[in-house]
Amino acid sequence: MKTPRAFYQPLAIGAPAPLRDLPVQLERMIHFVPPHVEKMRAKVPDLISRVDVVLGNLEDAIPADQKTAARRGFIEMARENDFGSTGLWTRINCLNSPWVLDDLMEIVTEVGDKLDVIMLPKVEGAWDIHYLDQLLAQLEARAGISRPIMIHAILETAEGVKNVESIATASPRMHGMSLGPADLAASRGMKTTRVGGGHPDYMVLADGTAEGAPRAGFQQDLWHYTVAKMVDACMAAGIKAFYGPFGDFSDAAACEAQFRNAFLMGCVGAWSLHPSQIDIAKKVFSPEPGEVAFARKIIKAMPDGTGAVMIDGKMQDDATWKQAKVIDDLARLVTEKDPDFARVYAAE
Ligand SMILES: CC(=O)SCCNC(=O)CCNC(=O)[C@H](O)C(C)(C)COP(=O)(O)OP(=O)(O)OC[C@H]1O[C@@H](n2cnc3c(N)ncnc32)[C@H](O)[C@@H]1OP(=O)(O)O
Ligand SMILES: CC(=O)C(=O)O
Numbered sequence: 274m275k276t277p278r279a280f281y282q283p284l285a286i287g288a289p290a291p292l293r294d295l296p297v298q299l300e301r302m303i304h305f306v307p308p309h310v311e312k313m314r315a316k317v318p319d320l321i322s323r324v325d326v327v328l329g330n331l332e333d334a335i336p337a338d339q340k341t342a343a344r345r346g347f348i349e350m351a352r353e354n355d356f357g358s359t360g361l362w363t364r365i366n367c368l369n370s371p372w373v374l375d376d377l378m379e380i381v382t383e384v385g386d387k388l389d390v391i392m393l394p395k396v397e398g399a400w401d402i403h404y405l406d407q408l409l410a411q412l413e414a415r416a417g418i419s420r421p422i423m424i425h426a427i428l429e430t431a432e433g434v435k436n437v438e439s440i441a442t443a444s445p446r447m448h449g450m451s452l453g454p455a456d457l458a459a460s461r462g463m464k465t466t467r468v469g470g471g472h473p474d475y476m477v478l479a480d481g482t483a484e485g486a487p488r489a490g491f492q493q494d495l496w497h498y499t500v501a502k503m504v505d506a507c508m509a510a511g512i513k514a515f516y517g518p519f520g521d522f523s524d525a526a527a528c529e530a531q532f533r534n535a536f537l538m539g540c541v542g543a544w545s546l547h548p549s550q551i552d553i554a555k556k557v558f559s560p561e562p563g564e565v566a567f568a569r570k571i572i573k574a575m576p577d578g579t580g581a582v583m584i585d586g587k588m589q590d591d592a593t594w595k596q597a598k599v600i601d602d603l604a605r606l607v608t609e610k611d612p613d614f615a616r617v618y619a620a621e
């Protein structure tokens with residue numbers, strides 16, 4: 274373990290000083306774009322105004338013979354667009370792949386000054402973050418980059434889940450983590466071919482009532498344990514937790530339900546893989562207007578955040594004031610970015 278002072282030292286001469294706090298940024302959805310497809314790149318200017326984060330994907334879902342085209346496509350889309358307050362991220366190839374070194378060398382050197390976050394797949398332990406941390410510092414120093422690029426880990430191997438706490442605290446570059454349900458299912462030997470979401474056979478069967486009477490089955494959330502573990506590791510480290518992808522684009526209701534479970538448990542956003550999932554994420558990860566109104570009632574009734582009061586028959590105290598602050602702070606962040614929600618929250 275490094276000493277606290279050493280933890281915040283730049284890892285290369287000339288690299289920017291590591292951030293002590295995460296930038297305040299609304300990140301309800303991380304929208305995936307396949308940058309080797311010209312038609313998809315052409316949609317980026319429109320996407321910038323619709324999403325909180327645009328991510329150029331270089332890893333899984335990009336055919337092996339298109340890896341270079343995807344990297345060059347990402348560099349082109351980074352250069353040609355002004356992202357304003359919308360985040361620009363990339364998901365690089367994994368550390369043991371033949372492409373990752375060129376991903377980093379070319380992207381950081383050519384457009385590193387525009388890049389907010391690098392998403393690192395298949396993170397197994399703190400050692401993966403340490404490697405990327407050092408390399409990024411060297412590349413930032415060489416490219417003269419003044420703002421450190423953050424690292425976002427995908428939690429998608431059994432080993433990674435086992436080491437989640439040390440991954441979360443591995444570097445001041447850590448921005449957060451996303452659940453990777455497809456690779457994680459494979460890594461664990463889970464018997465599902467779905468990308469996120471529930472499974473009809475993962476359920477609890479109600480007790481029988483009479484001989485032969487049908488028994489209700491209650492489907493359970495396959496991802497509850499991992500999301501809870503990830504949220505605790507991230508929040509304890511002062512970084513952000515995200516649900517990852519939901520692969521069945523045709524089932525908007527199930528996508529919304531999975532995103533909402535993650536939101537309620539502490540996640541700040543999820544991935545959108547298709548334009549139809551952008552508004553689902555926006556709806557779920559912006560607090561519900563009724564909740565915002567109630568949170569504001571609590572804050573108004575307890576201006577210094579202490580004591581005990583009754584509101585609408587419910588007891589409020591210092592702890593519920595903090596719960597209310599979580600919701601009100603998020604609503605304020607959404608208001609700054611999203612005029613539609615600003616109007617709704619103001620009307621409450
Ligand atoms: C397990 C994991 O690793 S998940 C992460 C990796 N996976 C990905 O990144 C997948 C990202 N998504 C995609 O590449 C695409 O959505 C695909 C290939 C899966 C499906 O694309 P399509 O077959 O074109 O879908 P569909 O016909 O429904 O698209 C409707 C429109 O939305 C566009 N579109 C689809 N996906 C996207 C996207 N991610 N971003 C922007 N536009 C998109 C299409 O180009 C099409 O536009 P058009 O009406 O102008 O022709
Ligand atoms: C998100 C991702 O990469 C996965 O589910 O494998």
Ligand SMILES: [Mg+2]
Nearest residue numbers: 333429453456
């Ligand atoms: Mg994966």
